[in-house]
Amino acid sequence: MTTTSAAISQPLDTQAGVELMIRLEEVEKVYRTDRIETVALTNVNLAVRTGEFISIMGPSGSGKSTLLNIIGLLDVPSSGKVVINGRTINSYSDRNLSRVRNEEIGFIFQTFHLINDLSVQDNVEIPLLYRRSMTGGERRRLAQEALDRVGLSSRVHHFPSQLSGGQQQRVAIARAIVGKPRVLLADEPTGNLDSQMGDEIMDLLEGLNEQAGTTIIMVTHDPRQAEKTERIHRLFDGRQVN
Numbered sequence: 001m002t003t004t005s006a007a008i009s010q011p012l013d014t015q016a017g018v019e020l021m022i023r024l025e026e027v028e029k030v031y032r033t034d035r036i037e038t039v040a041l042t043n044v045n046l047a048v049r050t051g052e053f054i055s056i057m058g059p060s061g062s063g064k065s066t067l068l069n070i071i072g073l074l075d076v077p078s079s080g081k082v083v084i085n086g087r088t089i090n091s092y093s094d095r096n097l098s099r100v101r102n103e104e105i106g107f108i109f110q111t112f113h114l115i116n117d118l119s120v121q122d123n124v125e126i127p128l129l130y131r132r133s134m135t136g137g138e139r140r141r142l143a144q145e146a147l148d149r150v151g152l153s154s155r156v157h158h159f160p161s162q163l164s165g166g167q168q169q170r171v172a173i174a175r176a177i178v179g180k181p182r183v184l185l186a187d188e189p190t191g192n193l194d195s196q197m198g199d200e201i202m203d204l205l206e207g208l209n210e211q212a213g214t215t216i217i218m219v220t221h222d223p224r225q226a227e228k229t230e231r232i233h234r235l236f237d238g239r240q241v242n
Ligand SMILES: Nc1ncnc2c1ncn2[C@@H]1O[C@H](COP(=O)(O)OP(=O)(O)OP(=O)(O)O)[C@@H](O)[C@H]1O
Pocket: 031, 032, 033, 038, 039, 040, 058, 059, 060, 061, 062, 063, 064, 065, 066, 067
């Protein structure tokens, strides 16, 4: 029997025979500033299957972005366990966390977060700059492939300010998927768009989920968009309510 080293370092996380991409157990997050302690998350448990598309809803301040940032390894829980693709990340060093984040996770934000003085092409190449073994030519090719995927291959030399809001969000999606992450996290991706552009972005996310098998977690205030996902996870005051 042959076993690859990847299989050894990356055990499958399963629950009742189903492969899990993300598992959170009893996650708590407390923010401490000089005088105030804010409990942002209390006892959150979450299991997301590989290839699932779920949404997170809840009022402003209920902890949605905090939860997404913890899943995306941008923030650490105060207590509890986080398992991403079979790796229990609590014990990871900062360097290993950055690597897992860069290779496995793509982020999309409400306000796009593009760099205005870089072209569309250069914005999309950013996540690949951390892959030291990649050549410039390879980066360009992958960026063009990602831009093609979001229907923007004719805009590679434009700058973000020369694009509509929906187009800017599509560039941000290209940037998020350029490294072929297995997980896509989207924090209110349609929040700054009118409903038609929002629907286009949702179609794009659904396509990525169905065709590339990308696991997607989306925070949204919009019940119409949330209903298009397989499951809605609700937060209220830092606690899950379903
Ligand atoms: N860096 C921080 N320091 C201190 N408190 C924070 C920090 N980030 C978030 N909080 C607090 O944690 C709670 C949850 O915030 P979070 O941003 O997760 O809410 P949200 O559900 O994403 O809200 P919104 O819908 O407005 O984006 C809030 O009470 C917020 O004030």
